[in-house]
Structures are given as structure tokens and as C-alpha cells.
Amino acid sequence: MAEERITDIGPPHYEQFLPPVIKANYGKWKYHEIPQPGVLKHVGESGDELYTVRCGAGRLLTTDYVREVCDIADKFCDGYVRWTSRNNIEFLTNKKENVEPLIAAIKAQGWPVGGTGHAVTSIVHTQGWIHCHTPAIDASGIVKSVMDDLFEYFGHHTLPAQVRISLACCLNMCGAVHCSDIAILGIHRTAPKIFHDKLRHLCEIPTTIASCPTGAIRPHPDKSIKSVVVNEERCMYCGNCYTMCPAMPLFDPDKGGVALLIGGKVSNAKHPPMFSRLGVPYLPNNPPRWPEVVQAIRKILTTYAENAKKWERLGEWVQRIGWNRFFEMCEIPFTFQHIDDYKWAYDTYNTSMHFKF
């Protein structure tokens, strides 16, 4: 290469990407309002105003899409735009008169405005079948199907509190869905198949054995076969062995599917952060629209919306009414899968008479 090779420069400094109004008011914002769903107004100590229009987007985009985002940002926002931690696009402007035409331009693209306040905002998700080697389910397709169904909740502040939905396409949880109000989780339900011929070429056997958190993997009893065997009764399908050893795939087109975990949050508001807990142990993997998943999420969301008190997050509502009432109200049959039998299971057993009939 003719040009000098450059390494380890790190990301560009953020300051060059900040709109002038942000630079001028950096660290000196006084308050904010949400004048309408999808629009934030921040006011500085100086009196300066910044308007943000939040736009829902898929996480998976093309450069054509990003260029369309740029066209709108050039026209109404002096060329400034950002993304949120939940994959929304935010158009930023200090010109109040630009807000309505900006919203119109976004809507003309067919993009939704919303995701603020007491709404369902964009679903954080992983790659799924589009680009990952361990998924049990697709990601973008389920997200599209769920958001189509919950569309009314994106653009309106009608819920008792904000609802954060996330999707991870396998137990690796790259989407870190384990603290979401509603988590869509791809699960495998069968033990890995072992390709004994390939294993000895592709995998280091001690590492493969050590990778199993339940000790279900041991050396092949026939010493002439340099491979491993799996005690299927001890396997809980985490896929960690497959990550370490490509000769142990655990995909099953019919038995893999979706679990829903619910009631988690990361905010400290009122209650401390909470883990999501198992709501629905299994729903079928049913492309292209995953109707069972869509329907189950709607049922949980609407039951919560109708019954929670003001400001109650989904998990706070469940904590108040108790899990047995939650299962009853959402018409979810309680099964053995709901009773923890992994590490720290005892922490989840009830030692009180505080339950309902």
C-alpha cells in the first residue's frame, strides 16, 4: 500500500460530530420535555433549545438506507444525526420551525416517529439467521413481526410505563436481553450431535470437555475414537460446547424455538434493577411471521397495560400481584420448566405464606 499504514487510533473524537447547539450547552442542560410522542425538547441553562425527533428503525440496514437518513438530516438538521442505545435514529435540530416538516419527511419515507416515554421503543436484537452461526431463531424477522403488531404502542404514550423488548437468537444473549421487560430468546432443546470424524480435527478435547457447565461431556469410552460423548440428560443446551467445538452442532429445525422472559429492567427508578424471569418456556419457531410469539407478547403486554398502576414497569406489576396471579391473568400454564433447577435455584423458592389461590 502506497499510503502509510495506520493502526490503533481508536474511534474519532465525538466532539467533531456534535451539533453547535450541543457544543454550546454541553453539560449545561436544564430540563427536557416530550411535547409529542417521538419528539424531545431539551432546554439549556442558556435558554437554547434542542429538538430531537426519534424515528424507529431496524437494526439491520443498508448503506442506501443510511444515505436516506443523511438526506433528511442534511435538509432539516444541518447534517447532524445520532442513533440511540435501542437502535432508534434521532434527528437533532435547534430550529423549532423544522420539527413539523422533519416529521413529515420521516413519515414520507414510511418510517415511524415515536419510541419516547411510556411507549414500546425499537427492539434491541441480534443477528439471527442473517449472519450468525449459533442462532436458534431469526432476529430481524421476529422483530419486524412483533413491531408490526405493536405499532400503536410505538407512537403513543398509552402504557403505564416504558416497555423495553429485546431479542437474543440464542443463549449467548449478545442482545443482553436478561434485564428486559419482555425478552424474546431463541432456545435449542436438543443435545448436540457429535461428528466424531470431524471432532478430532477441529476440536481440542480437554477444552471441549471443560466447556460444559454441567459436566455432561466426557471422553469417548472407546479409546480408539478420539472424540467425546454427551450425557444428554445433563445437557441444558447452552451451546457453549459448540462455541468451543464446531463438530458439536445442536440445531434442530423442529424442536428449537422461542422462550419469553419477562419483568426485567436496568433502571433504578423505585425498584432496583431486575432480571427477566421465565414467562413462556417454549413457542414454536414459525417463520416468516412467528404468530405464536407475536400473540403471546400482545397478550402479556395488554394484560399488563390494563392492570398495572401508574408508573409500574411490567416487572413491578408482576412483583405486586405475584407470579401465580401473573400466570393466571396471562393464561400461561405453569410447568416444570418454570421451577429453577440450575445454580442458585434455591434463591427462587418461596419460603413464605405470601401467595394467593
Added chain:
Amino acid sequence: MSDTPMLDQLETGPWPSFVKDLKRKAAQKPQVKDLLGQLERSYRDKITHWKHGGIVGVLGYGSGIIGRYSDLPDEFPGLEHFHTMRINHPSGWFYTTEALRMLCDIWDQYGSGVLNMHGSTGDIIFLGTTTDNLEPCFQALAHKGFDIGGSGSAMRSPSCCCGPARCEWSCYDTMEACYDITQEFQFELHRPGFPYKFKFKFSGCPNDCVAAVARADCSVIGVWKDDIRIDQAAVKAYAGGELKPKGGGAHVDKLDIQKDVVDLCPTQCMSWDGSTLKINDRECNHCMHCINLMPQALRPGTEKGATILLGSHAPILEGAQMSWVIVPFMEMEKPFDELKELGANIMEWWTENGKNRERVGELILRLGMREFCKAVGLDPVPQSIKWPRCNPFFFWHAEDFEAEAEGKTYIKL
């Protein structure tokens, strides 16, 4: 008949359709046509068609690129190799359109034109390029000021909320902390030398908009030590309904200060007599509920910094953990020396003691908090526990007896 009958069904409905977007790109790029073809096959077969593994990268780095190969290369030749590049994002995900267009031009030249804005860790994810294009793409980016992020057993690209750039609640400069820490640990970011991944995330306040507590090995969450700032006139305006709860983001129009704010305070440290809101700030636990409801009346105090929490990760292997408090309050002024030193100490201890694929939070559970605190030089503090142990099996070390001999007692006598 269409090549993608199942995916076509995802072109309908009000939410933006990734299929529509990809189809448009497929008209310019044969490999994106193959990508749609293979995805359709996955929709039919209900399994992934991406093969496991394959190490690829750019010269001198061990991370930032994920090898990706199709298991149907004959059928979809454009996907024979289709690697991921992680591009380290700027703090807070702010961009100029000039920078975005430059990134698009580079990705159209060297890759598929398909990307994520952004991946779960925060990076810009470029999806799909060939082995030959990795190095030229990397250098084209580097010459425009962008570097690639972390992957494998390395420091991952730190990320942060927008903090002081656009939030009145931020208790420190999350944007600068994120940038500075990313620069400080460039070597660890690009050359995997850890037992497993290590993530830093920076949230400006206890609302934790980047989910630092759930997703970062080291979670840095802003907090204040002094009194919540109150504008009593604004409180009255909320009580009267002139100001809307949550700035207008709620499903109700008018706040009942007693019921909605005071009664729901988890520490019961507030009172309201109909005209004045009083807070016993010493009992406040920084939950943010009252501030969230009345952003024009209440703000965090002015003695600000961050709480350092450690140990979160997703369930694999030992079950999910959330980060727990190890330093209740740290001043967070540039150049963040205290955090850098603590971070380096943590990484050194973990690298020396951790097993392969053991996150730092799991190692602490295995070896004990006392071992950890001593190794990195932290004193025990009550903020790091929810409650003390209920078992009597606590350890005594020679140093405890030595301290007692020197006069240490366990209650003031």
C-alpha cells in the same frame, strides 16, 4: 414465482422492512441477492446456514473481525466468505452526515453495503466482506479516522449514553470517559490477551440508558452525593397540571404529588404539604423516580461522580449476573486516572487468575470478594452488599488476629 416467497411476507406492515431494504441493495450487489437467498433457505429449513469459525483479521490485530462462511457456498457463491467487521463507534453514536456518507462509500467499495447501526456492544457492524478486502477496508477507514473494535478475548469497544451532550441528569462526562478509556486500552482492545471478553459501559445516571449494570463487566454509573436541586415553583406547576409528568411522556396529564411522587419514594424520604416539597436527602437512595416524573422541578445535586460496579454478564456459563457495587463514589474528572488504575488492576488480577472463558464476575464468585478487594486495593464497604451473610462460616485470617492485637475492635466500646 419469487425467489423469496417467505421473506416477501415481511415487506408488508407498518414497521420499516429490512427485506425491502435488502432487496433494493440486491439489485446493485449480487452478494446481497445471495444473502436474501440463503436467509430464505433458513426460513424454510429453520436452521442457520452460516458455518462455525474461521480465524481472519487484519495485520497486527487479533480482534475486530469475525470470520463468517456459508455452508451453501455452491448455491450462494457471494457468501463463500462474508466476514463481519466491527467499527469502533464515536461516543454517544453522534455523527455528521459527512462521516456517515464516507462510511457508506467505504463499505460500498469494500463490502456488501449491509450494516448494523449498531451491534449490541455498540460498534458499527459491517456485515459481509471477503478476506481480500479486510485489510484495504481497514486502512481506508483508518485514513478517515475510524478504527476497528474489539472481539474475542479482548477489551470490547466501550459505549456510553449521550450524557452531558443532551441530558440534564448526567452526573459525569460519559462521552469523554468512554473516549478516553477506549484510547487508554487500545492495545487490549485489538490484541486479545484476556481469559474472555471485558466490557466497560458508561451511564450518566441511575436510569442507566446503556444498561451498564446488566451488560458491562465494569459498569460506571453516574450518581450525586449532595442534595437534589428543587425548584418549588415548578413543583407547584406540576401539582397544578401546568407541567406534565415525565415532560409529557406519560399516559396521565396531571401529577398527584402525594400519591405519585411522595408515596412511591422507596425510602419515604419526602413530604408534601400542598405547597412545599421537602426531601431528607441523607435518606435518598438515588432511585431517580421523583426526578423522572418532574424533570423541570428536580435535578441531581452538584457534587457528582460515579459508582463503579463490576461483574455483569449474560447467562453463559454460571447464570446471568448483574454488576455489583465495588466503589460507591468516584470522582470522574479527566483524565480519569483513578478509574484507569482500578481497571488495569482488575484486568491484571483477572488475567492472572481467570480460567479460559471465565468472566471477571464469575472469577470473583469463585475466589471470593475478599481476595478480589485485597488484590486491587479496595476496602470493604456496606454499599457492596444487599445484606450480610446468614451463615456463620466466615473466614479469619492471620492479619485479622494481628489487627486485633494492635487494638482493632468490631464494635465501638
